[in-house]
Amino acid sequence: MSTLFSDYDLLSALWMTIKLTIAAAIGSLVVGTLVAVLRMSPVPMLRFLGTSYVNIFRNTPLTLIILSCNLVLWAKLGINLADSKSPDFFDTNNFRLAVVGLVLYHASYVCESLRSGVNTIPLGQAEAARSIGLTFGQSLREVILPQAFRGSIVPLGNALIALTKNTTVAVVIGVAEMAAMLAKVTEDDPGLLNQAFVASAIAFVLLTLPTGLLVGHLGKKLAVKR
Template sequence: MDVVLRHWSAFTDGMTTTLELTALSFAGALLIGIVVAAMRVSPVPVLRGVGTVYVESFQNTPLLVLLVLFVFGLPEVGVIFPLFTTAVIAIALYEAAYIAEAVRSGINTVPVGQAEAARAIGLGFGQSLRLVILPQALRAVVQPIGNILIALTMNTSLAAAVGVVDLTAAANRVNLLEAQPIPVFVGAGLGYMAVCALVGLLTNLIERKVAIVR
């Protein structure tokens, strides 16, 4: 692993970019996913339809295809963002479809009586969802969302294909200089493994803390 130590700064810079890409993409995906999940359970047919089309479209499109379309396609129609920002947007939109389904499954676990009680005290659909249903639903799907975050972390490696210098891209550059793919990519793999293990640990801790006893 001497090659990793010799290029330690390149690996740490790549890891920093990967962590930033992961954190920002997940924040965006969580926000969008909750909105889409709300649309999926809305009493308004048009909103349900839009939510369904969103989920089906993004779940059935490879992330790499989305990254290529966003990075090279958006400038063609006059929409230009920095490369890193474009990658964040593409990954967030993609992962939001999976978070939406996880949140929708959590909503389905909330007893119907909760919604009926909310309506009985005069709360509308939006208020019931925001104040009563979603808080319980999110507590019920901590583990699934944690699993999606782990998948998102690994999926960020695809950003290297469109020019983002993350951990994968940094490892590839080092390998081009050193021609030692095994130690270089084992080192990068251990980096991803460490991040995913930490996410799993935090997810388990949060799940135990907020678990709903029924």
């Protein structure tokens, strides 16, 4: 076990996974909210834009998206996301490209989670808000959005768990996270493979289990009783 920590740097691989998760979670929350606003707007054209985004990115494999980030965005279009003179240019650049890929992919899931939150609200809520004379802004702020937010906690939490696990796909462009560690062990030291797999599996259980429990708890506690 100790060689796993010293030679294959299990902890820094785990830290990389966590960094990918946090960066991509923030990014996809922002982009996903924007797409959700488009997809739920009253203007058909904007709705079409949002729907197209979701249909395109949700139906493309994440592997293809992350690979394209590297092979197209960087290699062909020359979009550098890091200082090309710095010594760890490739690591930083690939990390950021992987984050871009994860954000593009998971934004569509964030959008759908928010939308399913809105869809849990009965039409009567909005009608009641209007009939007591609330303006559009007031009814959104006081009646609709609080319920929509509470309704989307569980799907958003599930999206976060999926994102945590999907960070492993970043290995296709060589980001040194858990899957890369496992691939390296397979190549260099097959005898350690079982240990490495068990260790990385436990790490993921430890990462996703608390999120799952917290989401379940919050989901139950904050659910709108109807």
